[in-house]
Amino acid sequence: MKQLINEDIVYIGADDPNLDLFESQYTVPNGVAYNSYVVKGKDKTVIMDTIDARKTGEWLAKMEEALDGRTPDYLVVSHLEPDHAANIGLLAEKYPDMKIVGNATTFRMLPNYFTIDDLEDRKVEVKEGDELDLGGKHLKFVFAPMVHWPEVMMTYVPEDKVLFSADGFGKFGTLDIQDEWEPEAARYYFNIVGKYGPQVQGVLKKAATLDIETICPLHGPVLKEDLGKYIGLYDKWSRYEPDQDAILIACACAYGGTFKACEYLKDVLENMGQNVILRDLTRQDVHQVMAEAFRCPKTVLASSTYNMGMFPAMERLLNTLKHKAWQKRTVAIVENGSWSPAAAKAIKAELAEMKDITVIEPVVTIKGRMKEEDKAKLQALAEQLVKA
Structure with a gap:
């Protein structure tokens, strides 16, 4: 069954309840979710990131259902860490006409993981603020270097007021776990992103200029309500200010x-x-x-x-x-x-x-x-x- 963010954006990620150590060091008693999305414009279709190799089969099945006969025109690479990028090579082979969207740092790092023979002909290198027209829908690229790798970028869809936030606003735990967002989101933030508070502050300043109603991270739940709370916590955390009176x-x-x-x-x-x-x-x-x-x-x-x-x-x-x-x-x-x-x-x-x-x-x-x-x-x- 399709998981809709809205009528044009479909969730195609997967839960991994059996993972015991995230990045081979952080305990995840409730597993983790690897998130990926399909975005459909009138003319073009986009895959927003792939997922970890542990869940390739499930991801491919969800993707094909979400595409519903369409062929993806673009793959946007928000982050090259293998839990999000493991299937870039597979997808490039499956759809030989699909373009790969990234920034200069993305394409400098990509050969460290994949050999894509015709990459020069297929790559779409974007800069801060560039837009990709999908037909009635645009992807606007917001760079987030060192949050928490140098190539990281977020993507904003102004027509839907959706921000694809890469590892920002992520959380440990599978999506079927009904728990409070803060504890596992805080543990995720301070262990994965926390060292880079000044860089997070830079991205928050950019986000403040955007009208955001939905945040789609690469781990954890899609956030649609009370966004001020989540953004406020990220602001405090990235300023190294406490948020608990204890x-x-x-x-x-x-x-x-x-x-x-x-x-x-x-x-x-x-x-x-x-x-x-x-x-x-x-x-x-x-x-x-x-x-x-x-x-x-x-x-x-x-x-x-x-x-x-x-x-x-x-x-x-x-x-x-x-x-x-x-x-x-x-x-x-x-x-x-x-x-x-x-x-x-x-x-x-x-x-x-x-x-x-x-x-x-x-x-x-x-x-x-x-x-x-x-x-x-x-x-x-x-x-x-x-x-x-």
Whole structure:
């Protein structure tokens, strides 16, 4: 059965519920959707991207149904990452008269993945703001370099007020999962796109000049309602501003003593009226915690000392945050060490390499297990966190 965006735009993507790791690193317990679309004008027909090779057969069947006897005149390549572009070669062979639409960077990168012998004769190289006339319908190209690859571009259809947003506004999870958009969209954003906040800001400025009623991403649901909410969140996220009023406590420890101190700190903060998220880094997916650190204004980093440094799970979190350009946050530190506590020094060294991180002093140091005097220190730390 055809899935219509409107009478001229048909969804031909596929759900992949069995994928366990997106990009071989991000857990996706609810799978992922690979999105592709057919756009029909009076004179010309366009395929908007292909999909991952895992779902080629399903995609081809949906495409042929949507085409309903038409032959595609163009394939628009928004993004060359293989989960969206795996079938370019197959489609080029299936439809030898079909033109391939991309930008200069697209065609510079395309031979890295495919050998299309007559590519020079088939390529339609577009520039920022160029339009493609389909007959009563136009495709206008909006470049989005480094959101999150250099060749990425979005496509706007003014007659339908539809924006094909590439990886922008994407979300983990298959389309048959009924869940809130924000949590998995945030995890997707901060892990896939988040490092490139300034570039996202540039695209949002371009989008502000367009009259958009529908956003069609390459992953996740088509967005038609409350677009101001989604665009507003992207604006906050790409400015590295928090959107949740909560304190994150991220704990990495070996035998539970540090975690018990974090549980005590959580209780103190909640009794002070604070929303608190407590995560055990040895058990929780690091990419989930990383996204939460971006969404919260304040974070407590609590770690056992390990080999005169921080515990490995904490080291992994900080490396991930640094790689994704975490910034503009307030941080408190709790360390534990039986004979020579050293985790705080290592944590501070990592934070010093990040931008606009305010560290609350003094560090709370615990030796082995939490004692009454440690509780007093944690209570004082809670008060400073609330004031910060």
